[in-house]
Amino acid sequence: MSDILSEIRARRTYYDLTNKTTVPDTxxxxxxxETLRYTPSAFNMQSARMVLLLDQKHTALWEETxxxxxxxxxxxxxxxxxxxxxxxxxxxxxxxxxxxxxxxASYAESYPLxxxxxxxxxxxGAGMLQSNVWMVLESKGLGASLQHxxxxxxxxxxxxxxxxxxxxxxxxxxxxxxxxxxxxxxFLPIEERFKTVR
Ligand SMILES: Cc1cc2nc3c(=O)[nH]c(=O)nc-3n(C[C@H](O)[C@H](O)[C@H](O)COP(=O)(O)O)c2cc1C
Numbered sequence: 799m800s801d802i803l804s805e806i807r808a809r810r811t812y813y814d815l816t817n818k819t820t821v822p823d824t825x826x827x828x829x830x831x832e833t834l835r836y837t838p839s840a841f842n843m844q845s846a847r848m849v850l851l852l853d854q855k856h857t858a859l860w861e862e863t864x865x866x867x868x869x870x871x872x873x874x875x876x877x878x879x880x881x882x883x884x885x886x887x888x889x890x891x892x893x894x895x896x897x898x899x900x901x902x903a904s905y906a907e908s909y910p911l912x913x914x915x916x917x918x919x920x921x922x923g924a925g926m927l928q929s930n931v932w933m934v935l936e937s938k939g940l941g942a943s944l945q946h947x948x949x950x951x952x953x954x955x956x957x958x959x960x961x962x963x964x965x966x967x968x969x970x971x972x973x974x975x976x977x978x979x980x981x982x983x984x985f986l987p988i989e990e991r992f993k994t995v996r
Pocket of ligand 1: 980
């Protein structure tokens, strides 16, 4: 599996994960740093931020997420919620994706002509980063999923990760060596979604 198209095809959502990794923590850190460094951003503003939660911090994130959800989930549905969150907790680690709103605001101020676009571009840049991280993890035999418990967990996650107030949580990506493969995925006819014109 060497070419980029194969990596794009291979990326899937993995919920069934183990607390094992194929890549040691230091290499993992470097890999994520490089992905963050080289993912593009509008005006090269580099507003995306990432936190790698390992060990106790990873576990604490999902334990607290479950506690928060317990208060808001009907009792009948809670068992299902707990199974889902426990699966994330049983993974190896979690990447938190943030955008630094202070950076976005400063670009909006500096470039009034494009003022309203920077927040949109920052979200698009965050999406590119998430996709790149997802594929890089997949390329190393690590399965991941993309979660959105923000804004419910923002305050807690911010304290846990020790991030500045201006960092806004965008997504959470628990990952680890997969315990099983995801099921078949369906695709719309590509002709409905793509055309070539000349
Ligand atoms: C922007 C975006 C948001 C997503 N949010 C969630 C989410 O909150 N929870 C979740 O379990 N999956 C989430 N997903 C995963 C999608 O459901 C999944 O990628 C899609 O069903 C295709 O499956 P695949 O990832 O296996 O190819 C998200 C994906 C994208 C691109």
